[in-house]
Amino acid sequence: MYFQAIIKRIFKYCSTAIFLLGFCSIILSSCASKSEIVYFQNALDFETMVDGNEFVPKFKVDDLISIFVSTLDAEASAPFNLFRGRQEGGIVAEQVDYLVDKDGQIDFPVIGKISVAGLSPEELRVLLRDQLSDYLKNPIINIRLKNFTVTVLGQVNNPGTYLVNGEQITVLEALGLAGDMTIKGQRQNILVIRDFNGTKVYNRIDLTDKDALKSDVYYLTQNDVVYVEPNRSAITSSALDNRATIAVSIASVIITSTVFILTRN
Secondary structure, three states: OHHHHHHHHHHHHHHHHHHHHHHHHHHHHOOOOHHHOOOOOOOOOOOOOOOOOOOOOOOOOOOEEEEEEEOOOHHHHHHHOOEEOOOOOOOOOEEOOEEOOOOOEEEEOOOEEEEOOOOOHHHHHHHHHHHOOOOOOOOEEEEEEOOOEEEEEEOEOOOEEEEOOOOOEEHHHHHHHOOOEOOOEOHHHEEEEEEEOOEEEEEEEOOOOHHHHHOOOOEEOOOOEEEEOEOHHHHHHHHHHHHHHHHHHHHHHHHHHHHHHHHHO
């Protein structure tokens, strides 16, 4: 009976310590102020802000570009469009897209190599129309970027790489695709990693400030990476979880050792 009372007391103390540690972990990890969570805190009611960012997408190395040339004379424009397979029996063959090589060029039918890196879709359209003027009259040129993706990582609900439909996307829209930030995401220090032909550029944006809409990285470019860092609450919670795990392990060892010694005697 004496040994059983000792064992019960040990269990009681260890259970109390583990409970207090877990309770403190919950309290500390849930301590997050409004200033750390709310977006655009300094925006006023009915305030009007003119978007000063004139975002124009530019082509980069490894971009996949769809280019389709058409005229009133379909046979005249046919040599300037590449297709995979034949167009027979009403079956339309798949159009071949153009990959921007490491030199920033594409190999266009008849014309040959064209430097496209750094050009906008409209600038490329003007360039092609000029190049095709010797062959076609008033060509209509449709250009589209096919592999526009952005990657969202860190403290978001659904991290991953997302395909963008269209020619532009904002950092807010990218976060929306990823299910928005978790409550433990740091809104004041969003990191945007941008690639310029092999050179990585790191920018940060504060989404608690309305001036975030004026940031150079508010509009994302293809292959941008958006990383949401954990806030203090997440870091504190992680540290306390580790300590709780260690405490439980130590308590288990003590209890096991005590029971072994008492039963042995």
